[in-house]
Amino acid sequence: MSVILELDGLQHRYDEHAVLNGIDLRLRGGEFVALIGPNGSGKTTLLHCLAGIQRPSAGRVLIGGHDIVREPLAARRQLGFAVDPARLPPLLSGRECLRLFAGARGAGEIPAATLALAETLGCTAMLDRRIGQYSLGTRQKLAILLGLLGEPPLLVLDEPLNGLDPLSAYALKHHLQRLAAERGVAVLLATHSLDVAERFINRAVLLMDGRLRREWASDELDAIRADPSRSLEQSMVEALADPEPPR
Ligand SMILES: Nc1ncnc2c1ncn2[C@@H]1O[C@H](COP(=O)(O)OP(=O)(O)OP(=O)(O)O)[C@@H](O)[C@H]1O
Numbered sequence: 113m114s115v116i117l118e119l120d121g122l123q124h125r126y127d128e129h130a131v132l133n134g135i136d137l138r139l140r141g142g143e144f145v146a147l148i149g150p151n152g153s154g155k156t157t158l159l160h161c162l163a164g165i166q167r168p169s170a171g172r173v174l175i176g177g178h179d180i181v182r183e184p185l186a187a188r189r190q191l192g193f194a195v196d197p198a199r200l201p202p203l204l205s206g207r208e209c210l211r212l213f214a215g216a217r218g219a220g221e222i223p224a225a226t227l228a229l230a231e232t233l234g235c236t237a238m239l240d241r242r243i244g245q246y247s248l249g250t251r252q253k254l255a256i257l258l259g260l261l262g263e264p265p266l267l268v269l270d271e272p273l274n275g276l277d278p279l280s281a282y283a284l285k286h287h288l289q290r291l292a293a294e295r296g297v298a299v300l301l302a303t304h305s306l307d308v309a310e311r312f313i314n315r316a317v318l319l320m321d322g323r324l325r326r327e328w329a330s331d332e333l334d335a336i337r338a339d340p341s342r343s344l345e346q347s348m349v350e351a352l353a354d355p356e357p358p359r
Contacts, residue, residue: 113141116190116266116298117162121171124157131157133322134171139300141265144292146309147302148348149319155302158319159270162300163193175266189217192267194259197251197275202244206235206254209243210261217262226261229287233257233280249275256284260291267291267299273308285312310336310344318351326351 117139124132131154139145147155160166162173164180164187173180176190201209210222230236235253238246243254252275259269267288273281289312291297303309309316314330328336328344336342 113143113296115140116176117300118174119158119162119171120174122158122161122168122173123170124154124161124166125169130322132161132168135319135322135324137317137324139266139298141296141298142292143315144289144299144313145301146313146316147300147319148304148306148309148316150352153319154322155319156270159193159268159300159302162268163191164188190265192259192261192264194255194267194269194272196270197248197255200243200246200251200254203242205242206239206246206250206257209254210239210257213258213261217264219262223262225263226257229260230257232283232287233276247275249277249280252276253280263291263295263297265297267297268301269299270302271304272301273303273305288312306343306345306348316344318348320352 115138117137119135119137122132122135123130135158147158149155157166161168162180164184167181175187178187178190180187207222210226214220214222227236230239233253233256235250238250243251246254252272256269256272260267272284276284285308288299288301292299301313310333314333316328316333317324318326328347333344336344336347
């Protein structure tokens with residue numbers, strides 16, 4: 113599968129505070145990758161640089177070969193990004209919001225796959241209510257539906273399981289896994305849920321002190337899964353205590 117996301121020497125600072133100090137990362141179609149790291153390590157900042165919400169201080173982000181800063185429209189066409197649920201417009205209904213996004217993606221109607229996912233996540237009945245009336249979990253579900261709408265080749269999700277009930281979380285994990293395995297979609301997921309990372313993904317990268325300090329490739333994850341005495345959680349704790357040199 114071809115490379116859909118390329119980060120080269122990505123740096124970001126907030127005034128004097130350097131958060132990302134040179135991130136190199138490539139994602140190919142079909143990969144399901146977890147971005148893990150301690151609180152404040154810069155996961156959200158990295159995803160925001162990737163989505164063009166924050167402008168990198170240095171380095172570049174290419175999505176489908178398009179630079180997110182120089183060619184934002186072409187790059188965003190390849191990207192599905194689940195926005196912060198707190199930023200959804202409270203006066204619109206979920207269905208109105210989905211229609212707007214569908215229009216922006218060049219679809220006349222809300223795609224059937226989106227409505228089917230809404231059904232799977234148990235939020236169809238809420239779609240005609242105003243977003244301002246939604247619970248946290250329902251907002252999160254709408255943000256996910258918007259991010260996945262139109263099945264772009266790269267999906268980027270920041271803690272998408274936050275606030276989801278166990279049934280919905282289970283359905284979403286399997287849905288993402290299927291999109292990667294069967295449809296060749298690349299998924300980058302920032303998460304603290306290491307059990308999810310361990311069971312569903314095929315690569316994990318650890319962000320720490322502004323660098324990607326450790327990577328678990330799919331064969332290492334397979335070995336962890338096969339050995340009941342090992343876990344990604346334990347492996348991450350070890351990596352945090354004694355990180356490998358930055359990649
Ligand atoms: N808008 C901002 N202005 C200044 N500093 C910021 C801003 N947003 C984030 N930071 C700082 O950048 C650092 C990285 O934050 P970020 O939210 O990217 O981390 P994170 O890994 O996503 O954290 P968490 O796991 O807690 O969600 C933190 O020190 C944070 O305080």
